Amino acid sequence: MSEKARRDCDWCGLRRICFPARLPTNAGMGPGALGIRGVQLPRGRALYRAGDRLDGFHMIRSGCVKEIERIAGNEAIVDFRLPGELLTVQGPAGTRSRITCVAVEPSNLCAVPWRSFLAICGRFPAVNGEMVRALAANAAGTRELLATVRDKAALERVAAFLASLCARMQVRGLPAQELRLGMGRDDIAAYLGLRSETVSRCFSELERRAVVRVRAKRVRILSAERLRRLARREGEARAPAVGHAG
Amino acid sequence: MSEKARRDCDWCGLRRICFPARLPTNAGMGPGALGIRGVQLPRGRALYRAGDRLDGFHMIRSGCVKEIERIAGNEAIVDFRLPGELLTVQGPAGTRSRITCVAVEPSNLCAVPWRSFLAICGRFPAVNGEMVRALAANAAGTRELLATVRDKAALERVAAFLASLCARMQVRGLPAQELRLGMGRDDIAAYLGLRSETVSRCFSELERRAVVRVRAKRVRILSAERLRRLARREGEARAPAVGHAG
DNA sequence: CGGTTCCTTGACACAGGTCAATGATTGTGG
DNA sequence: CCACAATCATTGACCTGTGTCAAGGAACCG
Numbered sequence: 342m343s344e345k346a347r348r349d350c351d352w353c354g355l356r357r358i359c360f361p362a363r364l365p366t367n368a369g370m371g372p373g374a375l376g377i378r379g380v381q382l383p384r385g386r387a388l389y390r391a392g393d394r395l396d397g398f399h400m401i402r403s404g405c406v407k408e409i410e411r412i413a414g415n416e417a418i419v420d421f422r423l424p425g426e427l428l429t430v431q432g433p434a435g436t437r438s439r440i441t442c443v444a445v446e447p448s449n450l451c452a453v454p455w456r457s458f459l460a461i462c463g464r465f466p467a468v469n470g471e472m473v474r475a476l477a478a479n480a481a482g483t484r485e486l487l488a489t490v491r492d493k494a495a496l497e498r499v500a501a502f503l504a505s506l507c508a509r510m511q512v513r514g515l516p517a518q519e520l521r522l523g524m525g526r527d528d529i530a531a532y533l534g535l536r537s538e539t540v541s542r543c544f545s546e547l548e549r550r551a552v553v554r555v556r557a558k559r560v561r562i563l564s565a566e567r568l569r570r571l572a573r574r575e576g577e578a579r580a581p582a583v584g585h586a587g
Numbered sequence: 588m589s590e591k592a593r594r595d596c597d598w599c600g601l602r603r604i605c606f607p608a609r610l611p612t613n614a615g616m617g618p619g620a621l622g623i624r625g626v627q628l629p630r631g632r633a634l635y636r637a638g639d640r641l642d643g644f645h646m647i648r649s650g651c652v653k654e655i656e657r658i659a660g661n662e663a664i665v666d667f668r669l670p671g672e673l674l675t676v677q678g679p680a681g682t683r684s685r686i687t688c689v690a691v692e693p694s695n696l697c698a699v700p701w702r703s704f705l706a707i708c709g710r711f712p713a714v715n716g717e718m719v720r721a722l723a724a725n726a727a728g729t730r731e732l733l734a735t736v737r738d739k740a741a742l743e744r745v746a747a748f749l750a751s752l753c754a755r756m757q758v759r760g761l762p763a764q765e766l767r768l769g770m771g772r773d774d775i776a777a778y779l780g781l782r783s784e785t786v787s788r789c790f791s792e793l794e795r796r797a798v799v800r801v802r803a804k805r806v807r808i809l810s811a812e813r814l815r816r817l818a819r820r821e822g823e824a825r826a827p828a829v830g831h832a833g
Numbered sequence: 834c835g836g837t838t839c840c841t842t843g844a845c846a847c848a849g850g851t852c853a854a855t856g857a858t859t860g861t862g863g
Numbered sequence: 864c865c866a867c868a869a870t871c872a873t874t875g876a877c878c879t880g881t882g883t884c885a886a887g888g889a890a891c892c893g
Contacts, residue, residue, distance in 0.1 A: 412734035413747070414819045419730055432723045433716030439727065459715065469705065469715070470679030476722045477678045481685065483729045484665055488658035490737045491780035495849065501659070526872065534737035536850060541873050557858065557872070573660045741881065772840065782882060787841050803840070803890065 352513045354425045355400050355475060358458070361465035376457040382406070382444035388428075390441045397454035399428040404448025405523040409441045418532045420482065421445070421524065423506070425513040427475050446523035490534040493574065498533045499543035501572035503553060507562055517565075522558045547571075598759045600671045601646050601721060604704070607711035622703040628652070628690035634674075636687045643700040645674040650694025651769040655687045664778045666728065667691070667770065669752070671759040673721050692769035736780040739820065744779040745789035747818035749799060753808055763811075768804045793817075 350356045359377065380399075382388055388399065391411060401422050408419040408429055419440060422428055431438055434455040462468045489501045503520070510517035522529070526537040533540070544555045552568050554561040562568060596602045605623065626645075628634055634645065637657060647668050654665040654675055665686060668674055677684055680701040708714045735747045749766070756763035768775070772783040779786070790801045798814050800807040808814060 410730060410734075412731055413739075415734075415738065417730070417734040417738065419733075429726065430719065430723055431727075433719045436720075436723070455716075459712065462715065466705065469708065470701075472719075473676065473679045473722075474682075476719075476726070477676055477682070480675065480722070480726050480729060481677075483726060483733060484656060484663070485658055487665075487729060487733045487736065488656075488661075488663040490733065492661065492663065493659075525870095537872080538851085538874085539849060542849090545873075771838095783840080784842085784883085785881060788881090791841070 352425055352515075353400065353402070354478075354513075355427055355453075355471075357471045358453070358461065358468055358475070361461060361468050361471075376454050378452045380450045380452055382448045382450065384444055384446050386444050388442040388444070388450065389438050391439055393438045395431060395436055395438050396434050396456070397452055397458070398430045399442075400451045400453065401426055401428065402449045402451060404444055404446045406442055406444050406448055406450075407524060407528060409443065410439055416531075418528060420486070421528075421532065423509050423513075424515060426509070427479055429479065430476055445528065446521075486532075489572075493572075495533075495535055495539050496543050496546055497572055497574055498535065499529075499540060500547065500552070500568050502529065502533055503547075503560065503562070504565070504568045504572045507565055507568070518562050520560045520562070522560060525558075598671055598761075599646065599648070600724075600759075601673055601699075601717075603717045604699070604707065604714055604721070607707055607714050607717075622700050624698045626696040626698055628694045628696065630690055630692050632690050634688040634690070634696065635684050637685055639684045641677060641682055641684050642680050642702070643698055643704070644676045645688075646697045646699065647672055647674065648695045648697060650690055650692045652688055652690050652694055652696075653770060653774060655689065656685055662777075664774060666732070667774075667778065669755050669759075670761060672755070673725055675725065676722055691774065692767075732778075735818075739818075741779075741781055741785050742789050742792055743818055743820055744781065745775075745786060746793065746798070746814050748775065748779055749793075749806065749808070750811070750814045750818045753811055753814070764808050766806045766808070768806060771804075 350359060353359075379402075380388065382404070388406065389395065401424055403424050406422050406428070408422065409416050410419050411417070419429060428442060428450075429440055431440065458468075458472070462472075485505075489498055493501065506520055506522075507517045510520070524532075526540050529535075530537040530540045535543075544553075547553045547568075548555055550567075552562075552564055552571065554563060596605060599605075625648075626634065628650070634652065635641065647670055649670050652668050652674070654668065655662050656665050657663075665675060674688060674696075675686055677686065704714075704718070708718075731751075735744055739747065752766055752768075753763045756766070770778075772786050775781075776783040776786045781789075790799075793799045793814075794801055796813075798808075798810055798817065800809060
């Protein structure tokens with residue numbers, strides 16, 4: 342079982358926490374022995390809600406979840422999480438969640454209790470560093486989103502969104518040319534600080550430019566390179582407008 | 588010395604890391620014994636730059652620093668840090684910084700080596716939780732900024748900025764009615780995703796509404812309550828415009 | 834006290850928000 | 864398996880907030 346788990350977890354961003362060292366398979370380590378629980382979520386179901394007490398942290402294995410937080414009086418989409426990613430860590434054991442976490446498509450997650458985590462930390466000091474690294478990586482992701490919505494025009498934001506999804510699938514070795522967007526246009530718009538109409542217009546514009554092909558929730562990346570350049574506002578000459586002005 | 592340090596550190600957000608428990612003063616704990624170094628930065632000087640190797644994390648004791656990160660090809664202001672706050676933690680020992688950290692006014696910081704931190708963790712397991720809490724708090728701050736720039740109009744962003752500065756001074760028990768902005772209009776604008784002209788107009792508008800009084804870098808809060816309401820877009824009836832349109 | 838830098842204010846243009854109508858997709862019950 | 868309804872996506876016309884450009888004015892520094 343440990344061998345199989347090891348294989349299943351190979352592509353996971355947190356594998357170094359669950360498998361801190363090259364262990365003999367009979368060392369009793371691995372998800373099961375650590376008290377890590379698997380969780381299945383149907384579409385639309387919440388993993389937890391704002392106000393719930395959390396005694397561990399979560400990681401997603403398949404599907405897609407969105408994290409929502411009430412900030413200054415309105416619901417903000419914090420992030421979408423893809424397979425292999427760590428959900429926002431909000432504090433040590435007993436912390437009340439400020440975030441509601443909902444599956445946008447049927448999803449499969451791991452719940453890691455702090456209790457187990459601390460036990461592993463005691464045995465393998467490097468795990469502490471792995472957690473700091475993982476938290477720092479998530480924070481860097483939020484800063485990147487911040488920079489995107491703060492400094493980029495609509496078309497660039499949408500390009501950056503698609504480029505990000507694509508890149509995140511790739512690093513885990515998952516299919517990245519043909520994306521299935523679990524979320525609707527409204528969610529994408531809220532995430533990027535736009536309106537759903539604008540997101541639509543941007544998708545259309547990207548299609549007109551032959552960068553992607555969009556059919557409802559199915560997106561085919563025609564040129565990841567041009568997508569990335571667009572997202573970085575390099576070349577592509579800042580076209581007069583995104584849609585209706587043409 | 589430990590007693591004095593204890594007093595100096597009372598208002599610091601990280602005191603529970605440096606002083607993990609109610610220790611006898613002669614226990615040899617406290618900033619000095621932990622290998623924590625004090626750092627003085629004149630205005631404009633960098634604490635570290637993108638690419639530097641970091642072997643610890645930092646905390647600010649007085650003054651104000653800005654963190655800048657090159658994201659998708661341009662410089663983004665990640666955050667301003669006020670006394671008692673933890674600078675962005677980017678990873679475990681040896682991590683290369685992606686961020687450049689510059690004093691916007693003469694500042695005084697503490698540098699905590701991971702080496703010391705891990706030693707404390709070994710002795711006081713609760714310190715691990717304190718670090719997770721501190722990291723989560725910083726991430727929550729970034730999410731709040733994200734929500735602000737993504738969902739709010741210019742006037743609300745500026746109000747939120749001032750309200751945030753004010754609140755952060757207050758929680759540390761520092762003077763919060765009469766703020767001295769260390770940074771210029773351009774930095775504020777970059778931080779909020781606006782232009783310096785717009786920031787200026789918003790300051791003028793807030794003054795017209797008798798919410799604050801602004802004289803260059805000196806800001807007096809006339810009504811913290813109305814400032815907060817404005818930032819949350821409650822009441823204040825979404826006035827027709829921010830400045831020149833009136 | 835003169836120069837430089839930063840801040841403020843005004844006029845105007847345009848990206849994207851808003852409102853509204855149509856078209857596509859998905860789910861459901863016959 | 865099809866028809867219908869409900870939801871979601873697309874497109875258009877128009878409007879507004881904020882960016883842009885430009886010209887003073889205030890504050891700071893040597």
